Amino acid sequence: MTTTSESTQPRSALHDAVTARGLRKTYGRGETAVEALRGIDLAFPAGEFTAIMGPSGSGKSTLMHCLAGLDTADAGTITVGGTELTGLADKALTELRRDRVGFVFQAFNLVPTLTARANITLPVTLAGGKVDEEWFGQLAATLGLQDRLDHKPHELSGGQQQRVAVARALLTRPAVVFADEPTGNLDSRSGSEVLGMLRRSSREMGQSIIMVTHDPVAASYADRVVLLADGRLAGSITDPTVETVLAALAKVEG
Amino acid sequence: MxxxxxxxxxxxxxxxxxxxxxxxxxxxxLSATLMVNASTTASLVASVGQDYARADLVVSPPAEGAHLSEADAAAVARTSGVAESYAEQQLQIQAKVGETTIGGLIRNLPPSERLEPVALTSGSWPTKTGQVAVDAKTAAARALTIGSSLELLPSGASSSAHEATATVTGIMAASTDPQQSWAAQFAAPADTLSSLAGGQAVYSSITVAIAPGADGATVASALDAAVHQAPGSVMTPSQKTVATIKSFTGGSDRLTIILLAFAAVALLVAGLVVANTFSVLIAQRTRELALLRCIGASRRQIRASVVVEAVVTGLVASVLGVAVAVGVVALVVALLAQNPRYQYATLAVPASSIALGLAVGTLLTVLAALLPARAATRVSPLAALRPSDEPSLRRVAGRVRLATGVVLAALGAVGLGIGAAKGNLLLAIPAGAVSFIGIVLAAALFVPRLVAAAGLLAAPAGVPARMAAVNAVRNPRRTTATASALVIGVTLVTMMMTGAATAQTALSSSLDRHFPVDMAVNGTGGVPFTAQQLADVRALSGVEASAVLTPVGSVQTHSTPRAAYAPVYAISASDAAAVIQSPADRPAPGGIVLPRGATATPPAVSPGPGASGSVDPRSASLAGTAGTATDLPALVLPGTLQARPGQLPQQVWIAVDPKLDGSAVATLRTQVAQALGVQESEVSGAAIEKATFTQVIDTLLLVVTGLLAVAVLIALIGVANTLSLSVLERTRENSLLRALGLTRGQLRGMLALEAVLVAGVAAVIGTALGILYGWLGAQSALGTFATVTAVIPWAQVVAVIVVAAAAGLGASVLPARRAARLSPVAGLAIE
Structure with a gap:
């Protein structure tokens, strides 16, 4: 277990999938104001699988929303794949999400009226692009979805639905995949399947992944865990295990 | 997308x-309206055109009401290229068959059957004086067969009348031309007509068959020259038919405009329902839309997706709508054609009715979906990340919209008030429309509050009832839109009912000022009624009293704005008391009663304008008093003046049993006309006018209510729809309630109450508005010539409210069943 402060410092953006500098975000105003982020400086190296952890209200979800361009920060700058997000208009943000970012959510990941195949290729069809059939086949094979491609989401198990979501996130070879509690709704076996899949895509395909979770088991699949508390960085763990994560969390919460 | x-x-x-x-x-x-119009025209072409169908060209008189002369007919016949011509003369006659006299038309026969418009069904065409052909319909009705004899005399026969006895030699098909089909139709050789009419023959048209090989256009212009007319009076049969129809379908066009106005109301209500449904559909899909936004769908793509849904739905619905319209109109035409009287009914489906139906329906759906589509683009991508977020559209209606609504309602109300006070319908109608639009726009201000207030009434019924009341206004915008659609329909229906009832009462009182008696019959100049005829009239059931008025002369009156001659009649005091409604209209000894508002100082009674004779010296000493009715002749007691009637006919005045209804009065009118041997048009009076307009108003009301019912029906579909979507939305919540112990019945009752609250409040608002609009409308339309008091047809109004609330209840049945079927666990598991 090594708790370093250097690795949390921003490095050259060229090697980083996502960087954040001086990030601040406040909800509400006056007495009810909640400072969700109080100055965050973070870099997520390309090809790394990072887990963001922290107690409830630590700001981890807000951080991810801001990094993904779903929410805007009050101060600070964010880059995704070398592109500065600050000040981008809705159209540019939409295109960025479509082309450079992948998403896997806890639930309600898929459009219920479309088949698994249509769901996976949706970002490409939205962009009016052409599906890379070879890559698609490889992803489907890796994720074990070949037989389920023509099924509607409600005909798939929870684990299969999440794997479809992972396939969709990976299809565009985005600069980064954001995963928000991707195993929150799954039993532990399906959960470990999905997490294993994420780790493989990071190790074997060099995919950068940022995952928000409160589950130490899920976090142990990551290359690095970043801890948040009260809207500030509270340390990080490289090559985490369930034990080191639990210990670090206990320290932060204590 | x-x-x-x-x-x-x-x-x-x-x-x-x-x-x-x-x-x-x-x-x-909308499509059916256009098709009905086209089918009416097509049917008229089929019937009116019958007269000309066998001709190549038709020569018409230079103007409406003018005639062609014998010289014209000769000139046409001489024109080169004309193989044959038929100058048609038509006379109104009376035919005496046994003891009954019937009104009819007689025409001359064409030179040969080539130009004969109708077919002979039995016997042979008449060839000699004293022979006549009669139409099959009349022959059947009057038991005429070949060999029967009848007497023909010109209408309005004077002493110089030439009566002719004729034998039926042939039965011909009845003409379907609406200008002829009302009457008994006779055909006879030309000399029979000239002896009936006397003098030179005048022709209503000349049909021409052109010689083989002759050019139609050349012959037409040669004919123009021959009859010394401007080009254009010689037409082909189809041109002539179109021109004829144009001259008398002014009314049918107005009908189309009125029908189109109702179609517009139906479209407006449908638009509201569509917009509302789309809003709900989009609210339900919030998370899905947010997900799409997350993974990169642009706002434009989201909007495009909703619009595509609208286009497809609108197109499918429009195609079905047009198909239904064609089906219904075709069915009606087919049924009509079964009736021999309307066998000429022809279905016409103009391309415009289909194209317009498709275009308007699709456009309407897309336009109505535009606002909801904009709401869809506002869905934030973040909404996908909130797992338990309830989709909601809880946005207060735009302030601009509310302000516009209030201003429009106020301006419209002022205009409507002025219109009603001044009796100005041209101001009242647009002002009323503006105020109503304002009220609908501002509905968000009061509809949710009223629904909530009505919900308080339900509170004592327990927790489910209280929840229903809260649920009904949970989404104020949706509640408002749903209720508005119903308010529009109910307001219009109630407005028509109140307006009709108010107008009926007002017209009734104003008619009494026009007509002094229930029924008045004009006789024929110079021919007094026989004692037998008068006894027949008195014997009719429904006649309470009758009196004969003897013409005395004419009096020059100075009624404003101009002087006029009023006929003077003598009526005995006892007769006057029996038949004249108002005592002020009954003559007194030494006095003369003049029409309402007329003065004559001194009264100068003479045989009348155009007749020889001087003023009766005794008339100057009469005291003239004005009566209460405008259609009153001047009245004196018998013996007051010397009778010098000039050309004035006798009159019979009749008091009618006030309990008779419209159709009984119409029957009595026919019986009276028959008994006295006059045309029905000579029988007039307050009872007949009342019966006529009561019938007209009742029929109109029935038709209008039926048409508006379509709008109400559409609105009720909206209620059912809103509720079923709310149920879908609240699946989890309803399951939770079931898990916590709400019974199935209670859940169903809760949803039913929610629907009844919205529908009931909408019905009450609509009724209140409708009564107000109906009264003000009647005031504006009739205020200038009648005293208008608001008459509320309570039974009908209550029926409307009950029907709307019951329909709301009915609308909740299916959604409530679906909600109640769901097991508590299954509902909770639904993500």
Whole structure:
């Protein structure tokens, strides 16, 4: 277990999938104001699988929303794949999400009226692009979805639905995949399947992944865990295990 | 995005049913209106055109009401290229068959059958004086067969009348031309007509068959020259038919305009239902839309997806609507054609009615979906990340919209008030429309509050009732839109009912000022009624009293604004008391009663304008008093003046049993006309006018209510739809309630109450508005010539409210069943 402060410092953006500098975000105003982020400086190296952890209200979800361009920060700058997000208009943000970012959510990941195949290729069809059939086949094979491609989401198990979501996130070879509690709704076996899949895509395909979770088991699949508390960085763990994560969390919460 | 839109439609086809139904009904209405208009014209072409169908060219008189002369007929016959011509002369006659006299038309026969418009069904065409052909319908009605004899005499026969006895030699098919089909039709050789009419023959038209090889246009212009007329009076049969129809379908065009106005109301209501349904559909899909936004769908793509859904739904609904319209109109025409009187009924489906129906229906759906589509683009991508977020559209209606509504309502109300006070319908109608639009726009201000207030009444019924009241206003915008659609329909229906009832009462009182008696019959100049005829009239049931008025002369009156001659009649005091309603209209000894508002100082009674004779010296000493009715002749007691009637006919005045209804009065009118041997048109009076307009108003009301019912029906579909979507939305919540111990029955009752609250409040608001509009409308229309008091047809109004609330209840049945079927666990598991 090594708790370093250097690795949390921003490095050259060229090697980083996502960087954040001086990030601040406040909800509400006056007495009810909640400072969700109080100055965050973070870099997520390309090809790394990072887990963001922290107690409830630590700001981890807000951080991810801001990094993904779903929410805007009050101060600070964010880059995704070398592109500065600050000040981008809705159209540019939409295109960025479509082309450079992948998403896997806890639930309600898929459009219920479309088949698994249509769901996976949706970002490409939205962009009016052409599906890379070879890559698609490889992803489907890796994720074990070949037989389920023509099924509607409600005909798939929870684990299969999440794997479809992972396939969709990976299809565009985005600069980064954001995963928000991707195993929150799954039993532990399906959960470990999905997490294993994420780790493989990071190790074997060099995919950068940022995952928000409160589950130490899920976090142990990551290359690095970043801890948040009260809207500030509270340390990080490289090559985490369930034990080191639990210990670090206990320290932060204590 | 096309893919997404289409998969939406396929997966959730059920959710679009309401939109399809609403648009279907409105489009069907619009298309059917256009088809009815076209079919009416086509039917008229088939019937009116019959006269000319066998001709090549038709020569018409230079103007409406003018005639062609014998010289014209000769000139036409001489024109080169004319093989044959038929100058048609038509006379109004009376035919005496046994003891009865019937009104009819007689025409001369063409030179040969080549130009004969109708077919002979039996016997042979008459060839000699004293022979006549009669139409099959009349022959059947009057038991005329070949060899029967009858007497023909010109209408309005004077002493110089030439009566002719004729024998029926042939029965011909009855003409379907509406200008002739009302009458008994006779055909006879030309000399029979000239002996009936006397003098030179005048022709209503000359039909021409052109010689083989002659050019139609050349012959037409040669004919123009021959009859010394401007080009254009010689037409082909189809041109002539179109021109004839134009001259008398002014009324049918107005009917089309009125029908189109109702179609517009139906379209408006359908638009509201569509917009509302789309809002709900989008609210339900918030998370899905947010997900799409997350993974990179642009706002434009989201909007496009909703619009594609609207286009497809609108198009499908419009196609169905047009198909239904064609079906219904075809069915009506087929049924009409079964009736021998309307066998000429022809179905016409103009391309415009189909194209317009499709275009308007699709456009309406797309336009109505635009606002909801904009709401869809406002969905934030973050909404996808809130797992338990309830989709909601809880946005207060725009302040601009509310302010506009209030201003329009106020301005309209002022205009309507002025219009009603001044009796100015041209101001009142647009002002009323503006105020109503304002009220609908501002409905968000008061509808949710009224629904909530009504909900308080339900509170004592327990927790489910209280929850229903809260649920009914949970989404104020949706509640408002749903209720507004119903308010529009109910307001219009109630307005028509109140307006009709008020107008009926007002007209009734104003008619009494026009007509002094229930029924007055004009006799024939110089021919007094026989004692037998008068006894027959008195014997009729429904006649309470009758009196004969003897003509005395004419009096010059100075009624404003101009002087006029009023006929003077003598009536005995006892007769006057029996038949004249107002004592002020009964003559007194030494006095003369003049029409309402007329003065004559001194009264100068002479045989009348155009007749020889001087003023009766005794008339100057009469005291003239004005009566209460405008249609009153001047009246004196018998013996007051010397009778010098000039050309004035006798009159018979009749007091009618006030309990008779419209059709009984119409029957009595026919009986009276028959008994006295006059045309029905000579029988007039307050009872007849009342019967006529009561019948007209009742028929109009029935038709209008039926038409507006379509709008109400569409609105009720909206209520059912809103509720079923709310149920879908609250699946988890309802399951939770069931898990916590709410029974199935209670859940169903809760949803039913919610529907009844919205529908009931909408019905009450609509009724209140409708009564107000109906009264003010009647005041504006009739205020200038009648005293208008608001008359509220309570029975009908209560029926409307009950029907609307009951329909709301009915609308809740299906959604409530679906909600109640769900097991508590299954509902909670639904993500």
């Amino acid at each position: 096309l893919q997404i839109a289409l998969s939406q439609l396929k997966m959730h086809a059920g959710r679009f049913v309401a939109i399809v139904l609403a648009v279907l009904l409105a489009v069907g209405f």
